[in-house]
Amino acid sequence: xxxxxxxxxxxxxxxxxxxxxxxxxxxxxxxxxxxxxxxxxxxxxxxxxxxxxxxxxxxxxxxxxxxxxxxxxxxxxxxxxxxxxxxxxxxxxxxxxxxxxxxxxxxxxxxxxxxxxxxxxxxxxxxxxxxxxxxxxxxxxxxxxxxxxxxxxxxxxxxxxxxxxxxxxxxxxxxxxxxxxxxxxxxxxxxxxxxxxxxxxxxxxxxxxxxxxxxxxxxxxxxxxxxxxxxxxxxxxxxxxxxxxxxxxxxxxxxxxxxxxxxxxxxxxxxxxxxxxxxxxxxxxxxxxxxxxxxxxxxxxxxxxxxxxxxxxxxxxxxxxxxxxxxxxxxxxxxxxxxxxxxxxxxxxxxxxxxxxxxxxxxxxxxxxxxxxxxxxxxxxxxxxxxxxxxxxxxxxxxxxxxxxxxxxxxxxxxxxxxxxxxxxxxxxxxxxxxxxxxxxxxxxxxxxxxxxxxxxxxxxxxxxxxxxxxxxxxxxxxxxxxxxxxxxxxxxxxxxxxxxxxxxxxxxxxxxxxxxxxxxxxxxxxxxxxxxxxxxxxxxxxxxxxxxxxxxxxxxxxxxxxxxxxxxxxxxxxxxxxxxxxxxxxxxxxxxxxxxxxxxxxxxxxxxxxxxxxxxxxxxxxxxxxxxxxxxxxxxxxxxxxxxxxxxxxxxxxxxxxxxxxxxxxxxxxxxxxxxxxxxxxxxxxxxxxxxxxxxxxxxxxxxxxxxxxxxxxxxxxxxxxxxxxxxxxxxxxxxxxxxxxxxxxxxxxxxxxxxxxxxxxxxxxxxxxxxxxxxxxxxxxxxxxxxxxxxxxxxxxxxxxxxxxxxxxxxxxxxxxxxxxxxxxxxxxxxxxxxxxxxxxxxxxxxxxxxxxxxxxxxxxxxxxxxxxxxxxxxxxxxxxxxxxxxxxxxxxxxxxxxxxxxxxxxxxxxxxxxxx
Numbered sequence: 043x044x045x046x047x048x049x050x051x052x053x054x055x056x057x058x059x060x061x062x063x064x065x066x067x068x069x070x071x072x073x074x075x076x077x078x079x080x081x082x083x084x085x086x087x088x089x090x091x092x093x094x095x096x097x098x099x100x101x102x103x104x105x106x107x108x109x110x111x112x113x114x115x116x117x118x119x120x121x122x123x124x125x126x127x128x129x130x131x132x133x134x135x136x137x138x139x140x141x142x143x144x145x146x147x148x149x150x151x152x153x154x155x156x157x158x159x160x161x162x163x164x165x166x167x168x169x170x171x172x173x174x175x176x177x178x179x180x181x182x183x184x185x186x187x188x189x190x191x192x193x194x195x196x197x198x199x200x201x202x203x204x205x206x207x208x209x210x211x212x213x214x215x216x217x218x219x220x221x222x223x224x225x226x227x228x229x230x231x232x233x234x235x236x237x238x239x240x241x242x243x244x245x246x247x248x249x250x251x252x253x254x255x256x257x258x259x260x261x262x263x264x265x266x267x268x269x270x271x272x273x274x275x276x277x278x279x280x281x282x283x284x285x286x287x288x289x290x291x292x293x294x295x296x297x298x299x300x301x302x303x304x305x306x307x308x309x310x311x312x313x314x315x316x317x318x319x320x321x322x323x324x325x326x327x328x329x330x331x332x333x334x335x336x337x338x339x340x341x342x343x344x345x346x347x348x349x350x351x352x353x354x355x356x357x358x359x360x361x362x363x364x365x366x367x368x369x370x371x372x373x374x375x376x377x378x379x380x381x382x383x384x385x386x387x388x389x390x391x392x393x394x395x396x397x398x399x400x401x402x403x404x405x406x407x408x409x410x411x412x413x414x415x416x417x418x419x420x421x422x423x424x425x426x427x428x429x430x431x432x433x434x435x436x437x438x439x440x441x442x443x444x445x446x447x448x449x450x451x452x453x454x455x456x457x458x459x460x461x462x463x464x465x466x467x468x469x470x471x472x473x474x475x476x477x478x479x480x481x482x483x484x485x486x487x488x489x490x491x492x493x494x495x496x497x498x499x500x501x502x503x504x505x506x507x508x509x510x511x512x513x514x515x516x517x518x519x520x521x522x523x524x525x526x527x528x529x530x531x532x533x534x535x536x537x538x539x540x541x542x543x544x545x546x547x548x549x550x551x552x553x554x555x556x557x558x559x560x561x562x563x564x565x566x567x568x569x570x571x572x573x574x575x576x577x578x579x580x581x582x583x584x585x586x587x588x589x590x591x592x593x594x595x596x597x598x599x600x601x602x603x604x605x606x607x608x609x610x611x612x613x614x615x616x617x618x619x620x621x622x623x624x625x626x627x628x629x630x631x632x633x634x635x636x637x638x639x640x641x642x643x644x645x646x647x648x649x650x651x652x653x654x655x656x657x658x659x660x661x662x663x664x665x666x667x668x669x670x671x672x673x674x675x676x677x678x679x680x681x682x683x684x685x686x687x688x689x690x691x692x693x694x695x696x697x698x699x700x701x702x703x704x705x706x707x708x709x710x711x712x713x714x715x716x717x718x719x720x721x722x723x724x725x726x727x728x729x730x731x732x733x734x735x736x737x738x739x740x741x742x743x744x745x746x747x748x749x750x751x752x753x754x755x756x757x758x759x760x761x762x763x764x765x766x767x768x769x770x771x772x773x774x775x776x777x778x779x780x781x782x783x784x785x786x787x788x789x790x791x792x793x794x795x796x797x798x799x800x801x802x803x804x805x806x807x808x809x810x811x812x813x814x815x816x817x818x819x820x821x822x823x824x825x826x827x828x829x830x831x832x833x834x835x836x837x838x839x840x841x842x843x844x845x846x847x848x849x850x851x852x853x854x855x856x857x858x859x860x861x862x863x864x865x866x867x868x869x870x871x872x873x874x875x876x877x878x879x880x881x882x883x884x885x886x887x888x889x890x891x892x893x894x895x896x897x898x899x900x901x902x903x904x905x906x907x908x909x910x911x912x913x914x915x916x917x918x919x920x921x922x923x924x925x926x927x928x929x930x931x932x933x934x935x936x937x938x939x940x941x942x943x944x945x946x947x948x949x950x951x952x953x954x955x956x957x958x959x960x961x
Contacts, residue, residue: 226258385402543575621831636918689727843859907947
């Protein structure tokens with residue numbers, strides 16, 4: 043018989059308010075914290091009843107620590123079992139078929155949820171979210187943020203002191219207006235009332251004594267009363283025995299219930315406790331070596347007693363404390379052996395090592411070398427989704443094979459690769475060194491050192507990256523295929539370490555060898571790396587040739603793990619003024635990014651697209667794309683392009699909103715690991731531009747490494763023709779004439795190397811014009827940039843004309859320059875021009891809020907969203923990424939002062955004329 047919920051009126055009222063906001067179309071989130079058994083699940087039952095009464099759709103998910111080793115298992119298990127998501131059943135198959143598709147899979151889940159919430163508000167409840175797997179936690183954090191404009195509520199429960207890995211989710215909910223509720227133990231009066239409800243009568247004094255000892259824990263109270271009812275009496279001594287603490291008393295109560303079960307049921311209960319909070323009959327049968335009917339017969343008393351219940355096609359412990367009490371009575375070694383047996387049986391049955399990982403971690407020990415391969419395989423599969431567990435499993439693989447020299451040598455290279463991929467680089471290097479000392483083969487060492495080198499340069503540890511490869515370069519037992527891949531890694535590291543000139547010829551030799559071997563993967567990597575090196579030495583047309591061949595030979599599908607070669611081709615084309623062709627490539631890449639195999643390239647594609655948009659003078663769109671790239675990067679868990687993406691976002695923010703806003707954005711990356719992507723100091727360059735050379739001392743300090751890098755390459759200058767002149771502008775302002783002369787010389791060299799590319803000729807003119815104070819050269823630069831389609835660079839060159847020291851430009855000239863800057867979105871610089879004329883500043887006629895403030899790209903997204911399209915559907919229609927759609931939606935809702943898609947649909951319907959079409 044259902045009993046009233048006692049002592050939770052304030053919490054219920056607050057959660058009812060949350061349901062009110064959900065009815066209004068807003069996405070909302072809440073995290074309910076409390077000790078085990080305090081009544082979180084019971085409160086969720088009450089909220090479910092309220093939501094059902096409002097006609098809201100409910101998805102209820104129970105997380106389990108057995109999920110920890112299975113990426114996305116918590117979320118997918120709940121969604122695929124939910125009637126609300128008719129198309130989610132295929133997601134499990136998709137994730138099994140395409141392991142590197144994490145970003146794509148999150149987009150699929152988001153699209154399913156958006157569609158489900160399109161007609162009816164959706165409430166997603168996840169009980170015990172602190173037990174969820176890492177990728178499910180990551181997904182919930184991202185989805186609750188990206189779906190805040192959809193009518194979806196996330197209601198999560200967790201223990202009062204959740205694990206540290208839950209801190210990011212908790213922080214995200216708090217930062218974005220979500221609700222954090224902490225359930226306190228029930229007051230004595232509520233506890234007594236609850237006991238009366240359960241008994242249906244006034245409780246006797248002895249039971250009240252036990253109830254007071256329960257400390258207001260609803261589950262303990264329920265267990266105590268149910269135990270009393272099952273035995274038909276009260277153990278009077280329990281209320282007075284001061285030698286027992288509360289957990290012992292509860293454990294004794296549970297033991298008494300368990301002891302009343304038949305012997306075969308108890309044995310089954312003990313095995314089930316090891317399997318996890320949720321378990322399958324087939325697994326029980328396999329471990330106990332009984333048939334399914336025999337297992338079900340033994341389970342019947344447990345089901346009748348309510349200790350075990352069925353939920354979502356699995357059997358679960360009704361209360362976690364019951365399982366914990368059973369486990370506490372089992373010897374630790376017995377628990378380990380059961381885990382080991384479970385792992386062996388499931389592996390023999392063909393289960394994935396990932397699905398067996400939790401049992402492997404808990405069960406394997408010394409002497410289990412026969413399971414080392416399975417443990418290693420599980421660690422490799424978990425790298426992308428659960429790096430902490432992957433590292434722990436990798437270490438365990440070495441430990442259990444310590445006494446088997448052959449097995450240890452087989453595991454060590456793979457373990458080193460896992461440790462490298464999860465960022466444990468020093469430990470990976472140690473394992474690799476020990477493996478070499480014990481006789482590892484050349485190809486295994488070559489693969490391990492190449493991977494280690496690659497990871498080191500991404501952490502700006504270029505010297506160490508070279509040192510990681512050097513010891514294996516002269517081994518004689520490396521195959522030809524292994525040798526060419528090692529040579530490519532060595533040369534690429536030199537490119538990214540600031541020695542691109544030396545690497546060009548080395549990579550040409552590697553390209554020839556890869557062709558002879560027919561190794562398309564190595565050939566693609568070598569061609570892409572040489573294309574990159576050629577760009578750094580200013581040979582842009584040759585860079586295009588190599589990138590085009592890389593695109594032609596690159597392996598297709600999931601077999602190719604490198605970044606799509608079209609990214610490098612787009613960048614080379616952009617450097618050679620092929621902006622339109624580069625834009626076509628970026629659109630193709632964006633279209634493909636909506637598939638599982640293309641999702642991993644999203645950060646690189648967004649960064650390249652942001653650069654193109656910036657060059658074309660679409661600063662607002664460039665900022666959106668950079669922010670979308672950051673979101674995609676965070677979703678994928680990679681930091682490879684962090685500096686480049688944050689630099690792009692800061693650059694566009696500075697041009698659009700001014701230096702203070704840009705500095706606030708840069709604070710998000712201060713103190714975090716910096717990457718050394720392509721050997722560039724992106725963030726330092728943007729800081730220079732923002733400072734403008736006003737602080738000579740700070741400018742000298744920041745520019746020193748940039749100038750030093752120009753000795754062996756063209757550094758940041760090759761990223762965009764406006765970088766060189768902008769750097770000269772800062773140096774001239776700071777009075778650093780020698781440094782300015784160095785940059786001017788490099789800009790002229792680039793122009794000489796590329797005589798037919800207008801923008802590099804213009805960059806040479808502008809940099810020299812700034813150094814010499816020559817307005818004629820600056821006007822020529824503005825014309826050259828205009829002809830090449832680089833609207834931002836043209837506007838900046840025109841700005842230099844009117845701001846040359848000693849010049850007093852006419853008001854009409856200032857107004858014309860301010861108008862050109864506003865046309866590209868550089869409002870901050872335009873305001874400076876107007877203020878310099880002595881007239882009031884401002885943004886002219888450009889609205890900052892309301893329907894008229896939306897950009898054409900935002901209008902296209904808003905129209906489709908108002909029609910009910912999901913982010914994924916909008917992305918597919920417009921050939922952009924879902925993260926770009928999400929960023930456009932955030933900006934649009936902020937400009938319109940709205941909070942939800944429902945409100946947006948109403949607002950859009952009221953506008954006249956209608957939004958332009960999007961076909």
